[in-house]
Amino acid sequence: MSAARRAVVLALGALLFAASEARAIDTCYNCHRNETDERLVGPTRNILRDIHFQKGLTCASCHGGNPADSEATAMDPDKGFIEHIDHKSIVKVCTKCHADAAYMKHFNPRPYIFSVEEFQTSVHAQLAARGDTKVATCTSCHGLHGILPHTDPASPVYKTNIPRTCAKCHNAEYMAGHNIPTDQFERYSQSVHGRALLEKGDVSAPACNDCHGNHGAAPPGVSDITMVCGTCHGREGELFVKSAMKAGMDKLGKRGCVTCHSNHGVQHPTDAMLGVEKPGVCGDCHPHGSKQDRATAVIVGGFFGLRDSLTVSDSLLKTAEVLGMETSLGREAWKDAQDHQVGIRAGLHSFDAAQITGALGEGLELAHKAASQGRAALKDWRNRRIGMALSLIVILFLIVLLALKIRQIEAGQKAPGAVSERT
Amino acid sequence: MIGRLIDWLNGRLGLDTFRELAEHKEVPIHRHSFWYYWGGMTLFLFGVQVATGILLLLYYRPSADEAYESVRFLMTQVSFGWLIRSIHSWSANLMIGAAFVHMFSAFLLKAYRAPREATWLSGMVLLGLALAFGFSGYLLPWNQLAFFATKVGTDIPGSVPLVGHFVLVFLRGGENITGGTLTRFYGFHVAVLPATATVILSLHLYLVQRHGMSVPPSVEDAGGRPRMMKFVPSFALRDAMGWLAALGVLALLAALFPWELGRKADPYSPAPAGIRPEWYFSWMFQTLRMLPSRILGLEGELVGVLGITLAGLGWAIVPFLDDPQGRGRRARVWTWVGIIAIVYVLVFTWLTYRDVKR
Numbered sequence: 001m002s003a004a005r006r007a008v009v010l011a012l013g014a015l016l017f018a019a020s021e022a023r024a025i026d027t028c029y030n031c032h033r034n035e036t037d038e039r040l041v042g043p044t045r046n047i048l049r050d051i052h053f054q055k056g057l058t059c060a061s062c063h064g065g066n067p068a069d070s071e072a073t074a075m076d077p078d079k080g081f082i083e084h085i086d087h088k089s090i091v092k093v094c095t096k097c098h099a100d101a102a103y104m105k106h107f108n109p110r111p112y113i114f115s116v117e118e119f120q121t122s123v124h125a126q127l128a129a130r131g132d133t134k135v136a137t138c139t140s141c142h143g144l145h146g147i148l149p150h151t152d153p154a155s156p157v158y159k160t161n162i163p164r165t166c167a168k169c170h171n172a173e174y175m176a177g178h179n180i181p182t183d184q185f186e187r188y189s190q191s192v193h194g195r196a197l198l199e200k201g202d203v204s205a206p207a208c209n210d211c212h213g214n215h216g217a218a219p220p221g222v223s224d225i226t227m228v229c230g231t232c233h234g235r236e237g238e239l240f241v242k243s244a245m246k247a248g249m250d251k252l253g254k255r256g257c258v259t260c261h262s263n264h265g266v267q268h269p270t271d272a273m274l275g276v277e278k279p280g281v282c283g284d285c286h287p288h289g290s291k292q293d294r295a296t297a298v299i300v301g302g303f304f305g306l307r308d309s310l311t312v313s314d315s316l317l318k319t320a321e322v323l324g325m326e327t328s329l330g331r332e333a334w335k336d337a338q339d340h341q342v343g344i345r346a347g348l349h350s351f352d353a354a355q356i357t358g359a360l361g362e363g364l365e366l367a368h369k370a371a372s373q374g375r376a377a378l379k380d381w382r383n384r385r386i387g388m389a390l391s392l393i394v395i396l397f398l399i400v401l402l403a404l405k406i407r408q409i410e411a412g413q414k415a416p417g418a419v420s421e422r423t
Numbered sequence: 424m425i426g427r428l429i430d431w432l433n434g435r436l437g438l439d440t441f442r443e444l445a446e447h448k449e450v451p452i453h454r455h456s457f458w459y460y461w462g463g464m465t466l467f468l469f470g471v472q473v474a475t476g477i478l479l480l481l482y483y484r485p486s487a488d489e490a491y492e493s494v495r496f497l498m499t500q501v502s503f504g505w506l507i508r509s510i511h512s513w514s515a516n517l518m519i520g521a522a523f524v525h526m527f528s529a530f531l532l533k534a535y536r537a538p539r540e541a542t543w544l545s546g547m548v549l550l551g552l553a554l555a556f557g558f559s560g561y562l563l564p565w566n567q568l569a570f571f572a573t574k575v576g577t578d579i580p581g582s583v584p585l586v587g588h589f590v591l592v593f594l595r596g597g598e599n600i601t602g603g604t605l606t607r608f609y610g611f612h613v614a615v616l617p618a619t620a621t622v623i624l625s626l627h628l629y630l631v632q633r634h635g636m637s638v639p640p641s642v643e644d645a646g647g648r649p650r651m652m653k654f655v656p657s658f659a660l661r662d663a664m665g666w667l668a669a670l671g672v673l674a675l676l677a678a679l680f681p682w683e684l685g686r687k688a689d690p691y692s693p694a695p696a697g698i699r700p701e702w703y704f705s706w707m708f709q710t711l712r713m714l715p716s717r718i719l720g721l722e723g724e725l726v727g728v729l730g731i732t733l734a735g736l737g738w739a740i741v742p743f744l745d746d747p748q749g750r751g752r753r754a755r756v757w758t759w760v761g762i763i764a765i766v767y768v769l770v771f772t773w774l775t776y777r778d779v780k781r
Contacts, residue, residue, distance in 0.1 A: 324681045326498045326505065380505075388678035395671040402664045409656055 027070040028059035046146025055107055062093050087133045091119065094138045118216040134174070136217075141165055160197055162207035163188055184208075187265035206232065226256040236349040245351040259285070271307060274348070275300045295353055302360040303348075306341055309367035310334065316374025323381050330373025337366035444632070448654035453642040458528035459658075460665050462631070465525050467666040468518035469624070471673070472556075475511035476613070483563070485609035487602030490565035491687040498684060509677035515557055517669065519703045522550050523768075530741070530761045533749035534637035540742035542630040545623055547739045552620045557701055559612040565605055570688035571698050573608075574600050579711065582724045600690070640749040699775060706771035707731055709778075738764070
């Protein structure tokens with residue numbers, strides 16, 4: 001048996017032993033699992049896979065009472081038993097352990113320590129404090145009586161399940177009466193982030209909590225939205241924060257990144273977004289003929305000029321490559337120009353005309369260099385063919401001359417070149 | 424004036440000896456005379472190799488950092504650099520092709536019979552040197568395909584017990600293909616192999632001159648002595664026609680199918696798809712690929728390498744194994760061995776390219 005298999009068997013054995021031990025002394029589980037009333041048996045159905053149960057905690061850890069007592073006295077409210085933990089008490093019960101760093105270290109040397117202070121900054125906690133019982137609490141997201149670690153793909157808070165978990169509450173039906181949008185999940189599902197996470201299973205794509213936070217969940221404010229996006233889109237965020245555009249937007253109360261890119265329904269940005277004319281997004285704020293329109297036209301024109309130059313030079317190089325010509329120098333220039341184009345796409349977030357125009361000039365120069373290399377390769381290819389044709393004519397002519405010379409030398413001889421019988 | 428210069432040179436160099444040699448050298452005329460031209464064709468292509476190789480040397484820089492860039496510079500910035508490199512690469516392939524034709528025709532026409540055993544042996548050494556030229560030259564542009572093909576190629580002798588690891592380290596200049604391997608291959612390609620080839624080629628030409636052209640037994644048996652053709656000018660002019668035709672083919676190939684440079688070698692990137700040795704090694708490569716992993720308790724590749732080595736040795740000493748007169752049952756058996764060898768090489772070469780296409 002390999003070491004890995006032995007370790008797995010030992011781990012499973014330990015888990016089973018721990019569970020059976022728990023069952024042996026947990027009279028709550030032993031009685032409730034044999035009940036017929038769904039209200040009583042329900043909590044036992046998934047409890048064996050609950051991370052708490054597997055770590056040795058019992059029903060009494062949350063509900064109190066005496067798990068060693070097999071009689072009804074085990075559930076004596078005077079001895080701390082709580083039959084039903086109400087909505088506002090759930091956080092207190094959970095934080096009893098999860099906010100206790102010393103206790104949590106028993107289970108994990110680097111535990112996540114729940115911050116009550118952070119939780120209180122959340123819209124959920126603030127509404128709960130005002131007595132709203134529909135608002136999310138720990139069990140709303142993590143489940144209960146079968147709680148899985150967030151790393152388990154079956155957990156409702158596993159990365160790819162988070163949007164649907166949030167949408168359990170953030171939908172039109174549940175949110176009736178709350179004056180907030182409820183189309184976030186539909187829009188997110190169709191967004192570049194949503195498609196990456198939900199369709200491709202790309203866990204590097206952001207889910208709800210990556211922008212709104214986990215336990216301190218709240219909508220990002222006007223001033224911090226750029227920081228939220230900039231967490232992943234660092235270069236763009238950094239340039240935008242320093243830009244005059246950000247200052248202008250702040251004055252007008254516009255929400256940074258989302259003003260152009262939208263929030264939940266954010267799509268893969270395309271070059272078509274540039275410009276005042278639709279589908280460009282600049283026209284949403286800057287009218288035709290405005291000073292900004294004229295400035296944008298120069299940049300946008302230069303950008304599309306670079307894009308066209310890249311397309312043309314790529315086509316020239318590809319044609320030359322198909323013909324077997326050496327184009328690596330041109331291809332290097334083309335790749336540098338393409339890198340410039342990518343850099344300029346990020347650099348547009350600086351809204352600094354001089355900086356963008358300078359980068360565009362460099363990119364165009366490289367693209368032109370690539371194109372001229374491609375044209376030179378094609379010209380060379382044509383010249384080679386002409387050279388080949390001329391050389392073949394000369395070679396053929398020389399062969400004919402040699403043939404005539406041989407005929408002349410051998411004229412009158414008995415056989416071609418024959419001069420003697422072998423002696 | 425020119426006459427006096429020739430007289431002056433003749434007095435010191437003995438040019439008359441060469442003139443008399445040329446005047447008296449004759450070539451038999453019969454239905455197989457066509458095959459006599461292949462030795463000269465191989466020699467001509469070797470000459471093209473030497474001339475273009477010297478021109479390439481003017482720009483080539485033999486280090487892992489500069490080799491690829493220097494070849495690219497030559498191909499893109501130097502006037503006719505692309506042509507020189509393409510002709511060098513194509514003529515290398517044509518030369519090996521011509522050498523194979525020369526060898527197989529000499530084998531089937533029994534040209535190795537006494538007293539030409541040494542001519543045959545020196546020819547075999549020259550073919551081995553041509554293959555070594557090809558193998559060492561393939562790595563010099565330091566591109567991705569050559570890098571990995573050389574790795575596979577040098578892995579093969581490494582599988583031989585006792586001496587295999589030593590050979591591998593000797594060829595690579597270490598355990599891995601590095602800049603050291605490139606320098607080593609460059610040394611082989613431009614110094615060791617040319618010097619050796621010059622000596623062996625001189626010996627081969629001397630032996631051809633000494634023993635003259637072999638007449639196949641079938642022609643001798645047909646009765647009568649074959650008529651003879653003057654080497655100069657009749658045969659030499661026909662040779663020149665063939666060489667001009669070869670030059671035309673080279674121009675055609677270089678212009679229509681310029682030799683690719685590919686991407687620079689990157690030891691850390693995965694091996695490119697379609698990796699295979701040059702065509703003249705591919706029948707051996709295919710043989711090793713098709714062998715089972717174990718044969719009689721030994722590694723299949725080891726059995727393959729030993730088998731090919733033994734077959735090569737057997738082929739080299741055929742003058743001593745075949746009937747000295749090239750007639751009779753034993754001679755017919757060896758003729759069939761030659762035909763089977765040709766078919767084997769052709770079929771296994773084709774199989775490699777069919778597999779690569781797939």
